[in-house]
Amino acid sequence: MSAPFFRADGVEAGYGGVQVLWGVGAELERGQIGCIVGSNGAGKTTFMRCIAGLNAAWKGTIEVDGRAIASHPPHQILSAGVALVPEGRRLFPGMSVRDNLLMGTFLRRDGSAAINADLDRALGMFPVLRERLSQDAGTLSGGEQQMCAIGRGLMSRPRLLLIDELSLGLAPRIVEQLTHILREINEQGVTILLVEQDVITALELADIGFVMDRGRIVKSGPTEELADDPVIREAYLGIV
Amino acid sequence: MLYLQILVNGLLLGGLYACIASGFSLVWGVLNVINILHGSFIVIGSYVGLLAHQQFGINPFLTVPVAGLLLYGFGYLLQRGVINRAVGQPVLVTLTLTFGLELLVNNMLIAGFTADYKKVVLENPFGQIELGALFVPVDRLLSMVLALLLTGILYWMLRGSKLGRAIVAVRMDREAAALMGVKVNSIYAVTFGLGALMAGAAGSMMSMIYPISPIISTAYLGKAFVICVMGGLGSVPGAIVGGLALGVIESFGSLFFSAELATTFSFVLLILLLIFRPTGLMGRRGYE
Numbered sequence: 001m002s003a004p005f006f007r008a009d010g011v012e013a014g015y016g017g018v019q020v021l022w023g024v025g026a027e028l029e030r031g032q033i034g035c036i037v038g039s040n041g042a043g044k045t046t047f048m049r050c051i052a053g054l055n056a057a058w059k060g061t062i063e064v065d066g067r068a069i070a071s072h073p074p075h076q077i078l079s080a081g082v083a084l085v086p087e088g089r090r091l092f093p094g095m096s097v098r099d100n101l102l103m104g105t106f107l108r109r110d111g112s113a114a115i116n117a118d119l120d121r122a123l124g125m126f127p128v129l130r131e132r133l134s135q136d137a138g139t140l141s142g143g144e145q146q147m148c149a150i151g152r153g154l155m156s157r158p159r160l161l162l163i164d165e166l167s168l169g170l171a172p173r174i175v176e177q178l179t180h181i182l183r184e185i186n187e188q189g190v191t192i193l194l195v196e197q198d199v200i201t202a203l204e205l206a207d208i209g210f211v212m213d214r215g216r217i218v219k220s221g222p223t224e225e226l227a228d229d230p231v232i233r234e235a236y237l238g239i240v
Numbered sequence: 241m242l243y244l245q246i247l248v249n250g251l252l253l254g255g256l257y258a259c260i261a262s263g264f265s266l267v268w269g270v271l272n273v274i275n276i277l278h279g280s281f282i283v284i285g286s287y288v289g290l291l292a293h294q295q296f297g298i299n300p301f302l303t304v305p306v307a308g309l310l311l312y313g314f315g316y317l318l319q320r321g322v323i324n325r326a327v328g329q330p331v332l333v334t335l336t337l338t339f340g341l342e343l344l345v346n347n348m349l350i351a352g353f354t355a356d357y358k359k360v361v362l363e364n365p366f367g368q369i370e371l372g373a374l375f376v377p378v379d380r381l382l383s384m385v386l387a388l389l390l391t392g393i394l395y396w397m398l399r400g401s402k403l404g405r406a407i408v409a410v411r412m413d414r415e416a417a418a419l420m421g422v423k424v425n426s427i428y429a430v431t432f433g434l435g436a437l438m439a440g441a442a443g444s445m446m447s448m449i450y451p452i453s454p455i456i457s458t459a460y461l462g463k464a465f466v467i468c469v470m471g472g473l474g475s476v477p478g479a480i481v482g483g484l485a486l487g488v489i490e491s492f493g494s495l496f497f498s499a500e501l502a503t504t505f506s507f508v509l510l511i512l513l514l515i516f517r518p519t520g521l522m523g524r525r526g527y528e
């Protein structure tokens with residue numbers, strides 16, 4: 001059996017002297033959608049930041065397509081094909097939607113024709129953004145901001161797309177639209193790992209689920225199995 | 241007519257002030273570093289103009305690119321080697337650091353050039369344009385145009401180029417910029433270099449207008465500071481408006497009070513402005 005496309009093992013990390021992650025591991029095959037769920041403060045964002053290189057991993061390995069990326073600088077990790085859509089979207093206010101999307105192409109060297117084609121593709125996915133191209137990204141609604149942030153992430157042509165808090169603060173109709181688009185992106189060959197606080201959405205969208213609690217993965221497996229797990233049904237779905 | 245002449249004099253000087261302040265403002269906005277060295281950068285630019293003029297008889301306009309590039313390199317290396325270690329620390333830390341560097345650089349300038357005032361006196365001045373009773377010295381006009389041109393190029397570069405977008409992105413959110421693949425530390429160094437470049441270029445032209453001595457670096461720094469606060473932090477258009485405004489204010493200030501009090505006058509106006517319009521003349525801006 002070949003090694004999984006994405007693999008994290010024994011990742012420890014934190015802030016200053018405070019340890020947050022206590023040996024986190026996760027694996028995804030190429031083309032899968034994975035989802036991390038867990039309560040507030042469990043360490044989901046910290047883990048995503050470790051993968052993207054914003055936080056150093058104190059210990060452990062992170063590999064994408066056989067390439068070790070743990071504690072590499074963010075630009076190298078992006079070059080390795082990993083893009084993070086961060087928690088809170090973090091668009092550049094004062095820059096137009098177009099310039100925000102183009103920031104995603106910062107490292108690309110394949111010329112403006114290819115970049116324009118991808119811009120067109122992203123706008124095809126998120127048609128509302130087309131009407132707002134020259135508008136200040138800071139004036140977008142929450143849903144539009146998330147679309148712009150995902151579009152910006154896609155503009156780097158990632159092979160692994162990380163999304164931290166997909167649906168937070170968004171209307172159900174928008175969330176449905178986003179999950180639909182993520183499936184589409186996934187079908188085009190992009191492996192996806194997302195953090196999602198809405199467990200129902202998470203289990204529905206993802207192939208593999210990871211439950212994080214206090215800096216550890218306490219449960220993982222195919223989402224159908226997790227959905228039937230009595231502990232998860234009780235803790236996260238409110239069903240006994 | 242006298243007032244019109246004073247106004248024109250102020251605007252002529254204000255163009256150079258805009259150039260000086262845009263670099264200072266850029267560094268402050270992007271790095272959150274108040275660069276106390278900025279005044280000395282201008283002085284170094286002036287010495288480049290002076291030395292080239294003394295040694296080779298070169299007009300200080302022609303040394304503008306030399307001074308600019310020299311200071312760019314100096315600024316870039318200083319940021320890479322020293323200041324990057326302190327970026328992200330509270331403003332007081334970076335302020336203390338650049339203050340220390342300023343003492344070092346400025347004392348080296350005094351050791352090398354003495355504190356005596358010098359000036360470039362052109363053998364072949366460009367003459368002046370007379371419009372009725374209005375006199376416009378051509379060298380001053382040329383400096384203003386060139387200074388505003390440089391400031392305009394900086395503005396265009398920030399808005400329209402890939403590097404500029406990276407600088408603006410780092411300014412807005414350096415983590416998000418890093419996620420785009422921007423090497424934040426390089427952008428800091430380039431930005432600091434650009435700030436020094438604007439200072440050096442302006443300094444070279446200032447050598448024809450202002451007396452040159454290491455000890456006037458603080459006067460330049462004060463002006464840059466006043467303009468930056470007047471125009472709004474990190475905004476190039478703000479630096480242009482603030483620079484022209486300071487030029488005019490100083491010009492009228494020296495008419496009504498005295499030349500020595502002109503700077504004091506502008507600081508008093510600054511304090512009034514801070515009381516009544518704390519976001520600066522142009523308001524708070526996110527961009528540039």
Ligand SMILES: Nc1ncnc2c1ncn2[C@@H]1O[C@H](COP(=O)(O)OP(=O)(O)O)[C@@H](O)[C@H]1O
Pocket residue numbers: 015018020038039040041042043044045046047
């Ligand atoms: N920048 C930070 N500095 C210090 N502690 C932090 C920082 N960010 C998060 N933490 C702490 O790390 C823990 C995990 O946070 P986080 O990874 O954001 O969790 P989650 O995304 O699962 O809600 C929390 O206890 C939080 O207080």
Ligand SMILES: [Mg+2]
Pocket residue numbers: 044045046087165
């Ligand atoms: Mg989080």
